[in-house]
Amino acid sequence: DTAVSQTPKYLVTQMGNDKSIKCEQNLGHDTMYWYKQDSKKFLKIMFSYNNKELIINETVPNRFSPKSPDKAHLNLHINSLELGDSAVYFCASSPSSLGYTFGSGTRLTVV
Amino acid sequence: AQSVTQLDSQVPVFEEAPVELRCNYSSSVSVYLFWYVQYPNQGLQLLLKYLSGSTLVKGINGFEAEFNKSQTSFHLRKPSVHISDTAEYFCAVSERSQGNLIFGKGTKLSVKP
Numbered sequence: 001d002t003a004v005s006q007t008p009k010y011l012v013t014q015m016g017n018d019k020s021i022k023c024e025q026n027l028g029h030d031t032m033y034w035y036k037q038d039s040k041k042f043l044k045i046m047f048s049y050n051n052k053e054l055i056i057n058e059t060v061p062n063r064f065s066p067k068s069p070d071k072a073h074l075n076l077h078i079n080s081l082e083l084g085d086s087a088v089y090f091c092a093s094s095p096s097s098l099g100y101t102f103g104s105g106t107r108l109t110v111v
Numbered sequence: 112a113q114s115v116t117q118l119d120s121q122v123p124v125f126e127e128a129p130v131e132l133r134c135n136y137s138s139s140v141s142v143y144l145f146w147y148v149q150y151p152n153q154g155l156q157l158l159l160k161y162l163s164g165s166t167l168v169k170g171i172n173g174f175e176a177e178f179n180k181s182q183t184s185f186h187l188r189k190p191s192v193h194i195s196d197t198a199e200y201f202c203a204v205s206e207r208s209q210g211n212l213i214f215g216k217g218t219k220l221s222v223k224p
Contacts, residue, residue, distance in 0.1 A: 041149075042216050043201065043214040045211055048211055100157075100212055104153060
């Protein structure tokens with residue numbers, strides 16, 4: 001069983017489209033996260049969500065929105081995709097501040 | 112606010128040689144420290160973590176790291192590397208009071224035969 005699973009693994013889409021990336025964790029963790037890894041491999045937190053509180057990195061455009069139907073899922077919805085959104089997006093979960101378990105990533109390419 | 116500095120963006124090394132990947136952090140509060148590894152086209156895997164107690168932490172694949180509070184460092188070491196250790200290595204820090212992991216910019220370890 002994969003602990004943190006993301007779908008799709010690859011996503012190629014045109015500018016202006018709206019897309020979603022799904023994330024599910026079966027670890028029973030309380031908090032889930034989305035990170036963006038750019039072409040230089042730099043990892044930057046986008047959101048953290050623990051069922052009670054959504055914390056948004058203020059530098060994230062409001063075209064990005066996390067949606068959590070339940071504790072085990074945190075999906076990422078992106079509106080009006082731009083070329084600069086091309087990156088690898090990682091979902092992660094943690095029970096506390098004691099370290100994360102990451103998904104395998106979704107490589108988004110906007111053309 | 113916390114920050115993490117990985118002093119080397121690339122470290123080339125020959126197989127069976129020792130390696131040290133350097134990491135320094137900055138924080139005004141107590142922190143937890145982590146090293147993650149990312150193999151090509153894969154996700155991040157936890158190598159080791161320092162939460163409390165002994166400052167020398169042993170992780171998977173023969174890696175270890177030492178927490179030095181006075182120097183605010185958490186360098187990663189391995190006495191003898193293999194070709195399969197070629198990967199990107201990330202140092203990360205989180206404040207003990209909340210969970211967000213802040214990552215360094217990564218160090219690319221290239222092991223050559």
